[in-house]
Amino acid sequence: MSTAGSEPHAPPVAAAAPGRYELVLPPGWIRIPLREGTKEALERVLFSHMGRVPEGIPRDDAMRFRLDMRRQLEKQARAARRNGGLDLYLPVLPRGGIFLMASFIVAEMPIGRDHAVPPQAVIEQLAAEEVPGGTAGKVDVAGAPALRRAYRCAPDEEGEQAAPPTRRVDYVIPVPDDPARWISINFSTPGDGDAGSEFTDVLVELFDAVVATFRWSYE
Structure with missing residues (x-):
């Protein structure tokens, strides 16, 4: 297992907000x-x-x-x-002679700029929104409330008629002690070409396990 992470590149604030994040990658995955x-x-x-x-x-x-x-x-x-x-983040070593088709991106999000709105209220609002073909709910990430959203994308929704359907999982996470900073972790995989197969479910479970290792770093 390897640890990876990056700094959200935000201006300093008065509170002791974390400067970067860390997470543990499965064997064969790398960070770009x-x-x-x-x-x-x-x-x-x-x-x-x-x-x-x-x-x-x-x-x-x-x-x-x-x-x-x-x-x-x-x-x-x-x-x-x-x-x-x-x-x-993506896998680069083959498993059983094939490369896994999956990746996830950690990104900054343009939400939560209104400091008067507590992060938990933003999460509750997002969790209450309807997700076509999927679900959304509050979860715990790094000991604090966050949002998990899971859904499927058909090829025509992505503008790629020849592409297989994909499974998507998004996490939305507020940065502690800084209401203006949020990040998302966005996972996507076509799995084995069947978005509902057991193999695709295993890849989604692997991603959820990676997010479970997410931690903030104050160094």
Whole structure:
């Protein structure tokens, strides 16, 4: 297991708010920082972590596979950064000869700017909102209330007719002692192509287990 985390990059406040977060990653998962060091992290992914390619890809096509993967990861990283992303996490080692199709993003959120509204009230409001094809509810993250939202996205909702349905899980977490700072942890996976399969359920459970290790750091 490895510990990863990043700083939410917010202005200092009077209260002793945490400066960064930490979480424990499963074996084979890595962190790609999105604010700085992204290029170097991608290089490590492609030429260190991905020393092996999936079964069925000829040795002569290994470099092409890595270049295609790099383009996909760069596209994903740019999109996450535009949406306030701090870090992108994904599996890079194959399991049983295949690469898991899953990822999650830790990002800053533009909510909670009204300091008069307590974070718990914001969470309760979000939990009460209807989630088409899913559920939302209050949970505990790092010893404090947070929101967990789970749902499915059909291909036509994502504008990708050829893509399989995806399972999504979002956590919305207030930063302690700073009502203006919130982060989200957004997970997405097509699983094995069946959003309701046991295999896809296992990936969602793995993500929930990762979030259960989430902690704030004051160092």
